[in-house]
Amino acid sequence: MKQSLLFTKTIKELPKDETSYNAQVLIRAGFIDKVSAGVYTFLPLGLKVLHKINNIIREEINAVSGQEILMPALNPKENWQKTGRWDDLDVLFKLIGSDDKEYALGATHEEIVTPLGQKFTLSYKDLPFAVYQIQTKFRNEKRAKAGLLRGREFVMKDLYSFHADEESLSKYYNKVKEAYEKIYNRLGLGDLTYFTYAAGGTFSKYSHEFQTVCENGEDIIYVCPKCHIAINKEIISEQNACFKCGNTVLEEKKAIEVGNIFELKTKYSKAFNFTFKDKDENNKEVLMGCYGMGPSRIMGTIVEICHDDKGMIWPKNVAPFSVHLISLKQNEEAEKIYQKLLNENIEVLYDDRDNVSPGEKFADADLIGCPIRLVVSSKTLDDKKIEFKLRTDDEIKLVDIDNLSNFLKNYK
RNA sequence: CGGGGCGUAGCCCAGUUGGCUAAGGCGUCUGGUUUGGGACCAGAAGAUCGUGGGUUCGAGUCCCGCCGCCCCGACCA
Numbered sequence: 001m002k003q004s005l006l007f008t009k010t011i012k013e014l015p016k017d018e019t020s021y022n023a024q025v026l027i028r029a030g031f032i033d034k035v036s037a038g039v040y041t042f043l044p045l046g047l048k049v050l051h052k053i054n055n056i057i058r059e060e061i062n063a064v065s066g067q068e069i070l071m072p073a074l075n076p077k078e079n080w081q082k083t084g085r086w087d088d089l090d091v092l093f094k095l096i097g098s099d100d101k102e103y104a105l106g107a108t109h110e111e112i113v114t115p116l117g118q119k120f121t122l123s124y125k126d127l128p129f130a131v132y133q134i135q136t137k138f139r140n141e142k143r144a145k146a147g148l149l150r151g152r153e154f155v156m157k158d159l160y161s162f163h164a165d166e167e168s169l170s171k172y173y174n175k176v177k178e179a180y181e182k183i184y185n186r187l188g189l190g191d192l193t194y195f196t197y198a199a200g201g202t203f204s205k206y207s208h209e210f211q212t213v214c215e216n217g218e219d220i221i222y223v224c225p226k227c228h229i230a231i232n233k234e235i236i237s238e239q240n241a242c243f244k245c246g247n248t249v250l251e252e253k254k255a256i257e258v259g260n261i262f263e264l265k266t267k268y269s270k271a272f273n274f275t276f277k278d279k280d281e282n283n284k285e286v287l288m289g290c291y292g293m294g295p296s297r298i299m300g301t302i303v304e305i306c307h308d309d310k311g312m313i314w315p316k317n318v319a320p321f322s323v324h325l326i327s328l329k330q331n332e333e334a335e336k337i338y339q340k341l342l343n344e345n346i347e348v349l350y351d352d353r354d355n356v357s358p359g360e361k362f363a364d365a366d367l368i369g370c371p372i373r374l375v376v377s378s379k380t381l382d383d384k385k386i387e388f389k390l391r392t393d394d395e396i397k398l399v400d401i402d403n404l405s406n407f408l409k410n411y412k
Numbered sequence: 413c414g415g416g417g418c419g420u421a422g423c424c425c426a427g428u429u430g431g432c433u434a435a436g437g438c439g440u441c442u443g444g445u446u447u448g449g450g451a452c453c454a455g456a457a458g459a460u461c462g463u464g465g466g467u468u469c470g471a472g473u474c475c476c477g478c479c480g481c482c483c484c485g486a487c488c489a
């Protein structure tokens with residue numbers, strides 16, 4: 001993409017009324033735009049990142065046989081009455097259609113997915129299966145805060161699994177746990193993200209969260225340094241030792257909840273009277289699991305963690321572009337390099353802007369945070385070289401233009 | 413939902429006890445110069461001072477209501 005064509009611009013001043021780092025820098029760099037408290041537009045650069053996160057999640061959930069669907073945001077009242085959550089869930093946005101019919105905006109989708117699964121599950125032979133979506137969720141938080149970390153409208157991947165027996169559910173639950181770990185690794189958050197025991201399993205004693213250690217997180221967890229697992233503060237009084245090794249010397253850390261997994265068991269199948277015929281011709285309630293993960297919150301989390309005083313430093317798998325190509329008054333030569341990289345399917349943001357000073361171009365590159373910066377200038381062009389610099393690094397390397405493609409292969 | 417803070421041009425803001433034409437910076441536009449870390453000169457445009465009411469000869473400024481945003485807390489299947 002040519003930067004001259006990008007309709008957004010970077011801004012120098014910190015936005016008023018945003019103190020969280022992720023909101024400040026994402027707005028300054030033109031990744032998101034605030035519409036209202038906890039409600040943001042994803043702009044071209046931000047949407048690219050969001051799509052990359054979504055696709056990593058999608059690949060790993062597909063790999064555990066999740067079947068992607070898309071459920072409606074507009075949910076009929078009846079579905080939510082069946083589970084009692086029309087009245088009980090106070091974050092539910094409610095609205096009225098033209099015929100006075102009432103709806104909720106989906107805050108989660110058990111109320112839709114359970115009757116959906118029911119339609120196609122007549123016998124034990126139809127089980128197990130799992131469906132998921134990546135979709136906008138609405139929660140009327142009393143207080144939205146911290147940019148993308150707690151919005152009223154946000155993107156969520158929600159996976160639901162359906163099983164004939166506990167063994168199948170628990171086997172799948174562990175598979176998803178492993179898939180989640182793969183996802184956080186690919187997102188560059190693996191080291192900081194802890195499998196965490198938390199309160200509120202519907203039937204099982206604990207639920208499980210994935211918590212990414214971060215100073216600006218709103219959760220407190222206790223980490224076992226040996227086992228790379230953690231315990232949420234909310235259960236630390238009843239469980240103060242590592243679940244794995246029994247270690248009681250735990251480190252207190254602030255963290256952001258970047259995923260959670262629940263064994264719902266029969267809570268929702270009961271509400272919808274969702275049963276199937278087992279081998280012995282008995283009607284049994286379906287067992288369910290649900291597995292959430294918030295791509296937009298993850299995007300905010302990555303920004304909170306991966307930055308320096310100049311701007312963002314995107315992990316390569318989620319960077320909006322892998323290369324930021326800067327032309328300093330050498331657009332003819334830079335254009336050739338740009339086209340060549342495009343032909344090799346390298347994602348390039350090409351700063352072809354005229355009358356923009358080198359300083360501003362460098363500052364923008366640092367702010368936007370693509371992993372690799374290439375500079376085409378008269379300084380190196382005579383020797384047929386281009387400057388190469390990693391966002392994470394201060395060292396500038398001179399690379400033969402003819403050898404650029406080969407050179408970049410080392411950084412894929 | 414309780415407490416605190418804030419609301420002045422596209423963005424960041426000054427405007428102290430009420431007083432004449434609401435100041436500056438960024439950005440934008442025009443012309444010129446400039447090109448290795450957010451350049452420079454000259455000129456220009458851009459403001460129902462969040463909103464409604466009130467007090468006053470006179471309100472950005474004082475009073476009341478409402479709306480919005482941020483922060484702390486509570487809440488967070």
